[in-house]
Amino acid sequence: MDGVGSPTALAARIHELDPDLPVDFSIEDLCRRLDIDKIEDKPVSSFAAMLLMHPDKAWGSIVVAQGTSPRRRRFSIGHELGHFLINSHRPREGMQFACSHADLGMENTREASRAKKMEAEANRFAAQLLMPPKRIRANLRSRQPDLAEVVRLAEEFDVSKAAMARSYVDAHRETLALVVVRNGKIEQAYRPDDFPWIEPRIGEPIPDDSIVHDHRLLPGQITAMEECDPETWLGASAARKVELLSEQVLAQKNDWSMVLLHAEIVESG
Numbered sequence: 001m002d003g004v005g006s007p008t009a010l011a012a013r014i015h016e017l018d019p020d021l022p023v024d025f026s027i028e029d030l031c032r033r034l035d036i037d038k039i040e041d042k043p044v045s046s047f048a049a050m051l052l053m054h055p056d057k058a059w060g061s062i063v064v065a066q067g068t069s070p071r072r073r074r075f076s077i078g079h080e081l082g083h084f085l086i087n088s089h090r091p092r093e094g095m096q097f098a099c100s101h102a103d104l105g106m107e108n109t110r111e112a113s114r115a116k117k118m119e120a121e122a123n124r125f126a127a128q129l130l131m132p133p134k135r136i137r138a139n140l141r142s143r144q145p146d147l148a149e150v151v152r153l154a155e156e157f158d159v160s161k162a163a164m165a166r167s168y169v170d171a172h173r174e175t176l177a178l179v180v181v182r183n184g185k186i187e188q189a190y191r192p193d194d195f196p197w198i199e200p201r202i203g204e205p206i207p208d209d210s211i212v213h214d215h216r217l218l219p220g221q222i223t224a225m226e227e228c229d230p231e232t233w234l235g236a237s238a239a240r241k242v243e244l245l246s247e248q249v250l251a252q253k254n255d256w257s258m259v260l261l262h263a264e265i266v267e268s269g
């Protein structure tokens, strides 16, 4: 794997070398082939997953916090494998990579420190390794965006719905974004660069006009994709660039839900 640059290129290279890898491949077997000699589950609370490695990366071993759900565990192992394989990733002098739950959800931002950038890169690697965009697109049954597809693909690829929802938004040809809601408030918003700026901020309540308020859903239930006023989620100038905005809701356990937003952008010129 030497000489392969970005996390994305590295994940793609692994799939090129092994084109028959099933979508729900064993991450343990893959790790073993890539010089990770051991994966252990230990009752720890100070980190979610850890990479122990020889300073010159000749070998590594991975520790995952006991009790991690199998799908999150798979992602955590992929993340640590990323730290191991990405050439430039080194822990601080005399330390090891001990990654927290926050690290496992870290996204790249312009102002992120070197340490945070490494965490975001390891996540990018894990996402692309477990959910290659090409394979997501090849497994779509409908060209229309649909959270039911996210649920099905999460099963097929053996990943969490939350992880699949983001990768789906990235891989899909349509312009999509994902809003994660808890107890009526926006917990996270995942907006690729092609999606217009989403007006409500993290921590704010869901907009009054959102269809989230129109449905009483049980966990696992999904609404239809419904058209809404673009200004429900977008500022006035962003809304003008959008021909149609639609939203769809998936209810999850413990008052969590996911809102998929689909923007049809006005053709310019």
Ligand SMILES: [Zn+2]
Binding pocket: 079, 080, 083, 097, 098, 099, 103, 118, 119, 122
């Ligand atoms: Zn990490």
